Amino acid sequence: MLGRMRIVHLADLHLPGSPNKTLHGVSPYANLAAAVAAIRKQVPAPDLVVLGGDLLEDGEHSSYQAVLDLFKDLQVPVHAVLGNHDSLAGFRKAAQRGPEFPGYYSFDLKSVHFVMLYSACAGKEFGRLEEKQLLWLNEDLHRNSQKQVLVFLHHPPFDTGVGWLDKLKLANADGFWEIIPPYSRNILGVFAAHLHLQHTCLHRGVMAATCPAVSFQFSGAADSPRAALSDEPPGFNLIDLAGGSLALRTVRFCQPKVPAEAQAAEAHRAETHHPGRPPADTAPQA
Numbered sequence: 001m002l003g004r005m006r007i008v009h010l011a012d013l014h015l016p017g018s019p020n021k022t023l024h025g026v027s028p029y030a031n032l033a034a035a036v037a038a039i040r041k042q043v044p045a046p047d048l049v050v051l052g053g054d055l056l057e058d059g060e061h062s063s064y065q066a067v068l069d070l071f072k073d074l075q076v077p078v079h080a081v082l083g084n085h086d087s088l089a090g091f092r093k094a095a096q097r098g099p100e101f102p103g104y105y106s107f108d109l110k111s112v113h114f115v116m117l118y119s120a121c122a123g124k125e126f127g128r129l130e131e132k133q134l135l136w137l138n139e140d141l142h143r144n145s146q147k148q149v150l151v152f153l154h155h156p157p158f159d160t161g162v163g164w165l166d167k168l169k170l171a172n173a174d175g176f177w178e179i180i181p182p183y184s185r186n187i188l189g190v191f192a193a194h195l196h197l198q199h200t201c202l203h204r205g206v207m208a209a210t211c212p213a214v215s216f217q218f219s220g221a222a223d224s225p226r227a228a229l230s231d232e233p234p235g236f237n238l239i240d241l242a243g244g245s246l247a248l249r250t251v252r253f254c255q256p257k258v259p260a261e262a263q264a265a266e267a268h269r270a271e272t273h274h275p276g277r278p279p280a281d282t283a284p285q286a
């Protein structure tokens with residue numbers, strides 16, 4: 001019988017280059033600090049934190065070190081998958097990984113096996129798992145078929161019913177699910193992010209979920225137009241393992257108020273880029 005384990009899954013931090021910068025009415029750095037404070041209050045304390053990707057708003061120009069430093073005080077292992085806004089090269093540097101690190105890997109914790117996939121597709125909002133990675137995944141699941149397994153990736157390999165967001169999912173989701181059947185009994189769940197909304201489903205017999213964003217949220221309404229924002233609070237998921245069962249709970253935390261001067265600066269920036277309409281370069285992207 002396996003012992004208990006608590007995993008925090010948080011994603012879509014979208015940290016900008018400057019800690020003072022706001023993004024679509026929220027302060028990503030303030031939200032992340034509030035998330036870490038909320039994690040610290042959880043009882044029992046987590047055994048693992050998994051960052052689900054889009055850690056930075058612009059992976060080329062921001063630092064991953066600031067992200068990793070924020071989690072040091074929690075004194076739990078922190079692992080990450082990368083999203084479409086991230087930079088694999090930048091992450092390699094901060095995580096002290098060499099150039100050979102492909103962005104995907106696996107590890108064991110308390111006899112549970114964790115698979116971390118790399119689904120970012122250069123220059124695209126949708127995701128893809130390259131053939132080489134799918135072969136690796138098949139071999140890794142085969143090698144660990146006697147263990148309970150949790151799979152993490154940024155792009156969901158399933159639909160949610162929100163039309164415009166479903167176009168941004170894992171493009172070759174079928175290739176992923178073709179691998180799963182021999183191992184579906186020991187895969188406890190597939191956990192994604194990217195949609196900036198919480199969603200849980202059973203897909204091809206496997207529990208699958210996305211976590212809400214730490215930054216801004218998208219609307220989960222089926223007919224919502226592209227990039228429709230929601231005023232739901234930010235949050236993260238708690239995944240509790242006990243014996244052979246898994247419980248998933250979403251924790252919402254208060255969104256720190258954005259100072260009036262920062263809101264005014266963002267409004268001014270938007271207006272001067274494209275007067276009279278929302279600027280394309282500041283439209284929310286998943």
Ligand SMILES: [Fe+2]
Pocket residue numbers: 012014054083194195196285286
């Ligand atoms: Fe995102």
